[in-house]
Amino acid sequence: MSTRRTWPRHVVWGALGLGLLGLLAWALRPSPVPVNVARVTVGPFIDSVIEEGRTQLRNTWNVSAPIAGYLQRVTLEVGDNVEEGQILFQLEPSPAPALDVRTRQQAEDNLQAAQARFQAAQANLETARADRRFAEAEYQRYRQLHQRNLVSTAELEQRQNQRDRLRALENSAASGVEVARFEVESARALLAVASGQRSDADQPKLQVRAPVTGLVLTRYRCCEGSVSAGDPILELGSLDDLEIQVDLLSMDAVRLRPGMAVNITGWGGEPLKGEVRRIAPSGFTRTSALGVDEQRVPVIVDFSPRLDLATLGLGSGFRVDAEFLIWEAEQVLQIPTSGLFRHDGEWAVFVVEDGRAVRRTVEVGRRQGLVSQILAGLNENETLITHPGDRVAEGARVEADE
Template structure:
């Protein structure tokens, strides 16, 4: 019985010793390293480029004094709407010597030349309209044949393309007629000023009319007085022609394509939609606020015509986000979880409380998110901002 008690006592002390050693080993083991974590998710992903831009009008019309004279007071102000043919301002003959014989003869010849250009422009317009009528009839004939499967779709599209090009040429010819008509009126107005004295009674005036319907964008002259020929008075434009110029870094501009969607914000209203119309073929150098020379490329963006732009006008600041690529079900991770390992991208995955290095294959990267093509599974936990203390196999815990 005494031997049995000794054996039990020895076993008890032995177990206590083993427990103390285990407790000591547990107490001396390294504590898990606190780390920031994130989860591999699947969701919408957008690859875009955002840059500040300025609105502008695609086309503006500077209305100037066609002749030297005496300008009556201009009552129109910036923002006033004018209709095509409306009187913008009036000119009286200036108190200067009358036209001499030589100058008058030159003016008559200029009028004849302008009238000849008008006749030529009208002839070009008739030719363009005849070609357009023929192209329209050809297109209708080919469409009927296409409906009966007698001609190919390519032939029909070729006829449609030819009709559209001739329609554009017809519009251009019509504009040429308008320009020539204004030149004739200008030349005729020059001949109308025959006296160099201002007379209070029956004073002839020259009425300069609006070439289009639109808004007064700028007023360069308001007060009456003598004015030289060609001096600008008003600038007209149409807000329907509003567009955006964005100067992008050349490395971002090469990723764009005409027709690409653009999200317009930062203008004081709800975000608007637009599309890339033109990417300039040449860039320029601009010095940044940090004194760094940057190569910039102008990119022109058109607004969606169906959206309400509110009070947005020319010269307004906007933020343009160019949507290069979009996906709905994209596996993605925070960019802060990535680091380079032996020339490849890698992340640390938490597996049973330990950091495990994993090589990943990346797709697109945008800002704080990166697309993952291979190497991870949705729902896995990653370590973000891994420091020098994080290594393969180290015990870690998520920092609350």
């Protein structure tokens, strides 16, 4: 006869309760946090600063009108080559101003007065000539009489003095005639002025020549017309003096040194090489597109080596991208910068170990955009969490999506 062992009822109910509690705990446990992860890698690392720049000419020459005058048409166009000493443009005297009715009437009256003075001067000259001829004849008669001792020496000297005085009066009258003639010509020229028109007669022209060999960068005036002294006409320069100005943030500019290598891209062709020539000792404030005041420092970059920039198509005022190479190495331990966060005043990352997030303190070196150099705290090929959120904590279960 077999006997069947029976469990006490309280044991059975206890086992069932424990099973239900286990099922409930398993059902209520937190699910793994989905995270993005990346590998710790070793490879080339470049610490650089990239900023937009603009080409410019180191030296330019603004050729302006040296005096006021009438500019003849400028035939040179932008981009034309010029040689030192070549005629750039010509200036001629300005046209005479137009005369109004009152001024013209005054000019006519002045001409008539000048003609009257000229006639009076001619009459005075005729009178002076007649007196001088009579004094000449008197002196000759008295000299013959003096030779025969019929008149005294004093009388002869008196006639000679009178002759000399009348000669001087004749010369003065002749000069008066010349002065009156010039006055007539001046009054006639003023009256004959055409209203605001240039004279058809040949006039002296001032030729302005090129101070250097180069090309025309800007033509401020092309058509003929009146110009004042100092008005700009042309701007000259040479592409051999082409350089790049890059306005960097002051916090980036202090990391640069003259002679640093620069990669020049974004101009429409193959990358070019350059080097830092000068870092300005003073900066300026510029408002960004977001309305933030930024302190900028001008940095001048030279092309290295010098190239035939004209054949490349580069000119003054062209946009380029300049990458300043501050530091570079071939074998550098690096991680995505998005995996870093601050914890107790130090840099830290979350490393995935056995499906859980483990916080680890790291020593960060150089940072370049999306990548940062790690000096200590991580090893190659370890997996770390990028963009850790609030749900990621020490020991939390995570589900990696690499």
